Amino acid sequence: MTVLSLRSGRLAVDLAPAAGGSITRFVLDAVGTAFDLLRPADAAAMACYPLVPFSNRIANGRLVVDGEEFVLEPNWPGQRHPMHGDGWARPWQVARRDVRSAELVYEHDGREGWPFRYHARQAFHLGEEGLAVGMTIENLEDRPVPAGLGLHPFFPRDGDTELACRVEGVWRADADVLPIDRVAVPPEWSFADSRPLDDVVLDNCFDGWDGRAAIRWPRRGLGLALEATEPFRHLVIYVPKGRLHFCVEPVSHANGAVAQALLPAGATLAGEIAFRPFML
Helix, strand or coil, X not given: CCXXXXXXXXXXXXXXXXXXXXXXXXXXXXXXXXXXXXXXXXXXXXXXXXXXXXXXXXXXXXXXECCEEEECCCCCCCCCCCECECHHHCCCEEEEECCCEEEEEEEEXXXXXXXXXXXXXXXXEEECCXXXXXXXXXXXXXXXXXXXXXXXXXXXXXXXXXXXXXXXXXEEECCCCCEEEEEECCHHHCCCCCEECCCCCEXXXXXXXXXXXXXXXXXXXXXXXXXXXXXXXXXXXXXXXXXXXXXXXXXXXXXXXXXXXXXXXXXXXXXXXXXXEEEC
């Protein structure tokens, strides 16, 4: 697997274009000690991968667009519902790179997986303050079709790890993690004030996100600010029971709702997500 390495001051990012255009590692060197800001990739999963052209699951693969039904095949091990789009599973091409930045592109022909043609781009820029990831998807069809964007980062989880973010609502989910209904955020799922994740189990989509979140690792004396521009106003929070990682995923649409997120013919959906470490 070919890895592109970006470096800026105390920060380092490794990218794997052929492995879904993913991030394999994001590290801060603080006074001679290397801290992983994302869970390092292993044989099972990357540290962070793109969600293109949709986030989360499509129930039974059934997608209805302007009265026409499309049925997508399962694309994820152990899942009967198609999940997370095409980008994570396809090789991306390196359009440009230097010591601090890289641009990866993927063009989908609509013949396998997602039934519509699109062009996707990820632009990574590593500065001394952090990592910025610009994402775009361009509709190559001659009619409006569904299109979404997102990132799926895996963060290391210690016993004292905290999360803070402000949202307005949340979708309750069924046993297949498909949305049931939207409700006000219950107290046990609220992160309006920074709180530990030790007793939290979640796999839900939140909306009304203000585009800012903060992760804190108190014992490490380290934090990470997560900021996103429009259109990323939904947030999927995944905190699995008994695991040493969790996910805070900025996405452009609610789970299962990409069919309502139509992008006009020839139009582009774009936004940026930034990761900025800070010391506590």
